[in-house]
Amino acid sequence: MIVTLAGGVGAARFLQGLIRVVPQDHVTVIGNVGDDTEFYGLHVSPDLDIVTYTLASLVDPLKGWGFRDDTFQCQQMLQKYGCNTWFNLGDRDLATHIYRTQQLIRGRPLSAVTADIVSALGLNITLLPSTNDLLQTYVVSSTRKMHFQEYMVKLQTRPNVRRVLFKGVETAKPAPKVVQSIMKADGIIICPSNPIVSIGAILAIQGIRSALRDTQAPIVGINPIIAGKTVKGPADKLMKSLGYEPSAIGVARYYKDFLDTLIVDNVDRKLAPTIRSLGIKTVVTQTLMRSMRDKARLARVALSEFKS
Amino acid sequence: MIVTLAGGVGAARFLQGLIRVVPQDHVTVIGNVGDDTEFYGLHVSPDLDIVTYTLASLVDPLKGWGFRDDTFQCQQMLQKYGCNTWFNLGDRDLATHIYRTQQLIRGRPLSAVTADIVSALGLNITLLPSTNDLLQTYVVSSTRKMHFQEYMVKLQTRPNVRRVLFKGVETAKPAPKVVQSIMKADGIIICPSNPIVSIGAILAIQGIRSALRDTQAPIVGINPIIAGKTVKGPADKLMKSLGYEPSAIGVARYYKDFLDTLIVDNVDRKLAPTIRSLGIKTVVTQTLMRSMRDKARLARVALSEFKS
Numbered sequence: 001m002i003v004t005l006a007g008g009v010g011a012a013r014f015l016q017g018l019i020r021v022v023p024q025d026h027v028t029v030i031g032n033v034g035d036d037t038e039f040y041g042l043h044v045s046p047d048l049d050i051v052t053y054t055l056a057s058l059v060d061p062l063k064g065w066g067f068r069d070d071t072f073q074c075q076q077m078l079q080k081y082g083c084n085t086w087f088n089l090g091d092r093d094l095a096t097h098i099y100r101t102q103q104l105i106r107g108r109p110l111s112a113v114t115a116d117i118v119s120a121l122g123l124n125i126t127l128l129p130s131t132n133d134l135l136q137t138y139v140v141s142s143t144r145k146m147h148f149q150e151y152m153v154k155l156q157t158r159p160n161v162r163r164v165l166f167k168g169v170e171t172a173k174p175a176p177k178v179v180q181s182i183m184k185a186d187g188i189i190i191c192p193s194n195p196i197v198s199i200g201a202i203l204a205i206q207g208i209r210s211a212l213r214d215t216q217a218p219i220v221g222i223n224p225i226i227a228g229k230t231v232k233g234p235a236d237k238l239m240k241s242l243g244y245e246p247s248a249i250g251v252a253r254y255y256k257d258f259l260d261t262l263i264v265d266n267v268d269r270k271l272a273p274t275i276r277s278l279g280i281k282t283v284v285t286q287t288l289m290r291s292m293r294d295k296a297r298l299a300r301v302a303l304s305e306f307k308s
Numbered sequence: 309m310i311v312t313l314a315g316g317v318g319a320a321r322f323l324q325g326l327i328r329v330v331p332q333d334h335v336t337v338i339g340n341v342g343d344d345t346e347f348y349g350l351h352v353s354p355d356l357d358i359v360t361y362t363l364a365s366l367v368d369p370l371k372g373w374g375f376r377d378d379t380f381q382c383q384q385m386l387q388k389y390g391c392n393t394w395f396n397l398g399d400r401d402l403a404t405h406i407y408r409t410q411q412l413i414r415g416r417p418l419s420a421v422t423a424d425i426v427s428a429l430g431l432n433i434t435l436l437p438s439t440n441d442l443l444q445t446y447v448v449s450s451t452r453k454m455h456f457q458e459y460m461v462k463l464q465t466r467p468n469v470r471r472v473l474f475k476g477v478e479t480a481k482p483a484p485k486v487v488q489s490i491m492k493a494d495g496i497i498i499c500p501s502n503p504i505v506s507i508g509a510i511l512a513i514q515g516i517r518s519a520l521r522d523t524q525a526p527i528v529g530i531n532p533i534i535a536g537k538t539v540k541g542p543a544d545k546l547m548k549s550l551g552y553e554p555s556a557i558g559v560a561r562y563y564k565d566f567l568d569t570l571i572v573d574n575v576d577r578k579l580a581p582t583i584r585s586l587g588i589k590t591v592v593t594q595t596l597m598r599s600m601r602d603k604a605r606l607a608r609v610a611l612s613e614f615k616s
Binding site for chain 1: 348349350375378379381382383384385386388389390391398399400402403404406407409410413424425428429
């Protein structure tokens with residue numbers, strides 16, 4: 001079993017490649033729920049949905065989230081009722097949130113509802129939310145604290161972030177099978193996602209980071225920052241403002257207590273010696289994924305680290 | 309102030325005529341909530357929405373409910389998640405239910421949320437739900453008890469109804485202003501709606517029927533049954549199976565403790581003497597509403613009863 005830790009768009013694109021080279025029933029994805037929030041009383045799980053929609057080939061390919069060719073009739077009407085509409089939710093996308101919310105209200109855990117959605121979309125992977133408990137990523141600017149989605153979507157990452165915090169992290173427990181799957185994995189891949197807020201929100205849950213340290217499985221990370229910049233999202237910016245070097249070196253330092261191998265892009269070849277000096281094997285290859293072929297090739301590079 | 313008691317499609321069509329001859333801010337509608345139910349965890353108020361959508365000229369004119377030209381993307385997706393879809397909810401329509409549910413969960417009463425929706429749709433009438441409490445219309449067939457929407461929409465009124473009951477009626481209180489508006493009205497109109505399940509669910513709430521008996525305001529009913537048949541809905545069928553005569557006479561008997569005048573269709577002219585013998589003034593005119601002109605004319609006939 002290949003176990004992956006995943007955020008949103010970057011992870012989903014990598015996973016598209018992975019399921020082309022590994023049967024879906026051999027893939028477990030531990031997904032980030034720190035970005036989850038409520039809109040209109042509906043529980044929205046952006047990262048879980050990005051993963052499922054992308055792997056089901058239903059995602060909007062340009063935006064990287066939501067369903068392809070979705071319409072926005074419902075939200076246009078919600079705007080008439082005075083609701084905020086800065087977080088775009090398409091009509092078909094809303095079905096996912098309505099279904100999830102209804103099931104959660106009935107008392108089912110997020111992991112069970114997520115399994116329903118995975119199956120309804122025709123997938124055969126195991127997608128585990130990192131936790132079934134409330135865990136929400138907040139960022140603190142010089143003036144105030146805000147939910148990650150407000151920072152990311154509403155304010156378009158403009159505020160200068162001083163601090164990131166995970167609300168609920170003191171009590172959140174890993175969802176069932178999360179720790180077990182890490183302990184029993186044949187290999188673990190940290191997807192190319194934001195180390196601070198996506199992977200970071202998974203690592204922050206008690207028991208997960210220590211399982212990564214304790215597991216016998218080799219752990220390979222794919223560096224999400226190429227030449228000091230992220231392909232998508234604010235990881236570079238966030239790392240800088242929080243005092244991490246926005247590069248493969250900063251990522252390596254952040255993961256160094258559990259990471260065996262870091263895959264870095266050709267353009268960052270010169271950083272390899274420093275990463276190696278942290279005790280992390282470094283594989284240099286093309287990490288930018290332009291085509292499905294790129295994605296599958298990158299997956300194969302990661303998997304090759306598990307053959308020993 | 310003209311106060312009306314209203315069910316769904318028949319009432320809404322009559323009210324379209326009424327607001328053409330009376331300023332909207334002189335019209336109070338006491339709406340039926342007995343048909344309310346939950347789909348996908350969302351609170352749906354079919355009759356209130358039929359009234360608002362119709363009066364806002366947004367209703368689907370053929371179906372008589374839902375928004376004109378609405379799409380069904382969300383529900384198609386909900387079907388993939390295994391949800392029942394026998395109750396059609398369009399994408400824009402869902403916004404109403406999402407908004408209402410969110411506001412109710414926040415603790416606001418249905419009457420306040422309904423006022424928001426009325427205003428958001430550009431209307432200036434007062435639409436009062438009969439009650440803010442739980443009241444649900446059930447019908448009992450020879451084999452089982454079912455919610456009115458299941459009988460009406462899912463089973464297409466096929467079961468033979470032995471009994472109608474209003475769940476919650478023992479404790480449901482009239483919503484604020486319902487009884488006061490009846491007591492202070494200049495005239496009251498019982499819209500051409502199902503006497504048993506639509507108007508009946510309003511009359512069943514403690515204090516409403518007695519207010520109608522006690523008020524000084526003249527009360528005019530518009531008979532919804534023409535030549536023994538309803539224009540829309542199962543009123544004729546229900547009345548018959550419950551032992552009421554499915555005609556203007558049965559309606560007159562059902563309302564006779566408070567009704568001053570019943571407007572009956574030309575084709576039922578021969579029933580007038582029997583209705584008069586019940587102590588109810590009978591006005592014979594065309595009650596079938598084919599055009600907006602018909603609706604306005606019928607409204608004027610009803611209003612003429614208030615000039616004395």
